[in-house]
Amino acid sequence: MALLGKAMADGLLLTLGLTLLACGARGQGNGRGMREVSGGATVYLGQDRDIWRPLIHTTVNLSEVSSIKSSFQVRTFDPEGTIFYGDTKDGEDWFVLSLRDGVPLMQISKDGMFVSVAGGPKLDDGKWHTLEVSSHGKFVILRVDGSSGLEVGMQSKRTEEVISGELRLALGGILIDKDNMIVEFQPQMDGCVREGSWLSHSVPWETEADELWPCYPNIQPGSYFPGAGFAIFNTSVFPVDTDNGVKIELAGDFSQMDGTVFSFKAPGQELTVALVVNNDTKEVTLTLGEEKISMRKTVKRLVITFQTEMLQVFQEEPKLTELKAISLTNPGVLSTWREGRLAIGSLLGDGEDNVGSHFLTGCLKKIQVQGKDLDLDSAAMRKSVSSHSCPA
Template identity: 70%
Template sequence: MAVICKAMANGLLFTLSLALLGWGVEGQGNGRNKKEVSGQATVYLGQNRDIWRPLMHTTVNLSEIRSIKSSFQVRTFDPEGTIFYGDTKNGEDWFVLSLKNGICMMQIKKEDLLVSVAGGPKLNDGKWHTLEVSNQGKFVILTVDGSSGLEVGMQSNQPEQVLSGELRLALGGILINKEKLIVQFGPQMDGCVQEGNWLNISLPWEAEVEELWPCYQNIKPGSYFPGTGLAIFNTSVFPIEADGEVRIELWGDFHQMDGTILSINSSGQQPMLILVTNNITKEVTLTFGEEKMSMKDTFRRLVITFLTDSLQVLQDKDDPKTTTFPISPVSHPEYLTTWKEGRLAIGGLLGEVDENVGSQYLTGCLEKIQVQGRDLDLDLAVKHTSVSSHSCPA
């Protein structure tokens, strides 16, 4: 347990100040092609990389640890993802703190024991919450905003070992095989960490990315597209209703966005449907086969519904307006087949030949996305590049 405690206390000392997008994080090289980052850097956990790979990490000798308590603040709208990780014995004993369903989850491996516990208040409300992890005897204790959150007691039949060697710490990822986790979860988190006090260790951290993305000063729920990436889904994961209906709903200020909002196609074909917005002309254009529809009225919700014989487009405004296009071999043949075997891109135009390549990327915030009546989690995309999946700058 002392090992875990030290892994936590020795954790991560960040005093993270909020910054607007565009403010860089200072760092310098260390001769190993790794950028060294101060433990006090602002850290955005959702930066694009391999989803299990830590954003940054450090190693410290156990003999240097003087504190058994770590505290930091976290802010997110994301219900699931990795916050931080610590281990000893090169990963034989380890600790992971994450969110799942919006609440904290601790997973601990020590000697012959494996423990997982989850509980406490939901933290994915977009507000800053202070978390403190400490080791008290045989217990690891997590407090949230000064109140009791989680408490884990562990006692092994193995003789107590004298701690020695190194402690590895990682932020936003883990250093063990994910199959070793007791409870599997989605690791990528659209969230920020700040004001950390990690065991009073001031060693620099090594970043696994060239530049750390900063955090927005204020955020609101939604998915933010910075104009450099998109999210791609296999349409086969969205079942067609018994009556053949396919329904896509989008919420947001469409006249504040710019670029391709969504596109649908199947391999090697021209896009079946493209939805584009122009921030200069304040025009939203939907192209479906040979048909084209221009929308200049102000609206904050758009519903696109494929029926067996028609495509319906609803602009939800003070005076709702529905436009209907007949579906025929002229407009687009076998659209149901395209939906069953195609790709749906949110935030860009899929390539005609290579459907994993996007262009005409969207800049702006989609406040909510639903497909077949269910909220779309961009963390589940086949390809997800430079998109903040659960938050937008406010």
């Protein structure tokens, strides 16, 4: 595999892809079932859709493009996700820019060659970072905040051809099969882009969404639930230690929450375990069958451990102390966990298609299951949740 030389039609595929990020946040119909989106606005990439489907896309004629340098700003706490995609020849040659482990990842397919390069500074710190992409001969260069980030070149033995025809562009997703990716990554991106300077072209972009979601002016780390969102996991993906049981840890300002923080339930079983915040009573209540434990909404952190015959609850207010330890009259908690579903942000109902009710409004700054951070992007079902950021 050659790694040096001719770069994506002299870099146009990469730099043209950045034009898409000039999309605005409101659109008008174009008569094709799509909405046209104007340039210049801030765009939120985490809007609900199929996880690989672009949020916005467009097609431009290569003969109408003159500039080969573009720049934009990106802000995210999300370490992984798609930023933009571009291709020529109906997807035969393509380029993808994403984040993985917080750093830029570029993947390129050109004339049957495949290259992936990752590196540069971590960008998942919640600050605005300026990215500049340009073409210099056979090389494509990514600069981050004015400093060198990545440099990619591709050398082919084929006779260099003049690329013509159309270039497809997409923001927040790709237009080819995901199996073509050289490096696997989680495509969903909880992040924003703004202040794009995009080549010399101003064709309208298109979106299937009725209206694009806004970006919050200021954000903080966490997972935000707006009162209609949830993330559901199959509990079989979490290991269970019979001796130590199941441990769930949560942190956040519970005084600013309302609704179901989490619940888990197994199909066909009556037992439902749920943690609910009630604004009317100013209480946080853990319900486990007939057992109920109530605490004040001023709590900042909870550590809940379910064992075969024991339930332990620790709360931090402001210091982590044991609130209660009780013997369980219902021994079926662990079997419910092994066979069930865990919902973050909703009260599960009966049936696998029932996503629940009594949805959470508020920010969870920390969600851990069995001692590991829970990434909501990996949920079996997810809707209307900002997985890595909350409004500040």
